[in-house]
Amino acid sequence: MGTDRLVRFYCLVTSLALIAFVFPTPISASEPTIRLTNGEFAPLMSARAKHGGLVSHIVTEALANSGYQVEYGFFPWKRAFVMAKNGRWDGSVAWGYTAERANDFAYSDPIYPERIYLYYRQHFLFDWQDDTDLQGVKLGVNRGYLDEYMLQQMQKRGLDINYQTTTTELQNFRALLGGRVDVVISNGLVAERLLKEHFTLQEQDRILQHPRPFRVTPLHVLISKNIDHTDEYTSAINRGLQMLHDSGRYDELVADFNRGAYD
Structure with missing residues (x-):
């Protein structure tokens, strides 16, 4: 091999080595991927x-421990739930337990406790000790959240909610300040x-948080029962x-x- 060709050969080898260093083949390329819907609920x-x-990161690291990658798709919450329910995605992060949801999903072990409080305007006479205190109060709540389900259950028990x-x-908070609702239900x-x-x-300063939580509920990963690996994925998260x-x-x-650190 001539000197010029030898120099070009070593340059090529060196270039390939540098490319391999800068753009390495991902170690996790062979790891299976679980696709989970997600939504805007900052900072969790x-x-x-x-x-x-935080909650997404916990789930990502938990599944990495079990040899899985995670692909998140962020959607409006109702859409996130439906897409996981029908099996278009493998599951969804992260939800409180209801018997109705359990018909369509397997639940992981608890991921993180969610603390929900009632917020009201300054000078609005309000106290919260039991469900009857919510009668006659106009409440603001997010559509599809566990809180809406709880309010519906109160209505079924005959309470004027x-x-x-x-x-x-x-x-919700803009509606609260605007006087369109009296109390907002929200994660603290x-x-x-x-x-x-x-x-x-x-x-x-015009918005007050009632000190007694409306609920404290563990959040779970939901894995759809309309996919082939429901039990496998649920066990992987739990392990x-x-x-x-x-x-x-x-x-x-x-x-x-x-x-x-997540801000």
């Missing part, structure tokens, strides 16, 4: 949050972020989640979240 779940938010639904918490973390980002300090707890990694993720 959001396409704009780091790692998709009046509510309107919206598609976002932001719409979500409400805290929304109020800081979208309302003035004066407006924030990986247990490994997160046993290793202390779960507590690390929550601590990072509390320090604002």
Whole structure:
């Protein structure tokens, strides 16, 4: 081989080596992928949050422990639920338990506890001790959330429950300040972020959180019963989640979240 050809040969080898270093073949290319719908529920779940938010990150790491990748699709919540229910996607992150949902989904072990509170305007006379306190109060709630289901169950028990639904918490809080609803039902973390980002300090001072939670509910991954691997995927999540707890990694993720690492 001539000198020029030898130089070109070594240049080619060197270039290929550099390409392989900069664009390595993904180690996880052979790992199976679970496709989960998701939605905007910042800071717990959001396409704009780091790692998709805390809950999304927990699920991603749990499944990685079991040898799976995750593909998230972010949709409006009702659509996210329906697309998982009919098996177009494998499941959905993350939901509270109801018997009705259990007809169509297998539930993972609890991923994260959701704390829901009642918010009302300053000077509005309101107290919350039991369901009867919600009678005669116009409530704002997100469409398709567990809270709407709970209000419907109260109505079935004969309580005079009046509510309107919206598609976002932001719409609910604007309706609250505008006097179109008296009380808003919202996740405490979500409400805290929304109020800081979208309302003035004066407006924030006009909105009060009742100290007694409306509910504290564990969130789960739902795996559709209309796919072929329902039990396999559910078991994979549960195994990986247990490994997160046993290793202390779960507590690390929550601590990072509390320090604002997902903002």
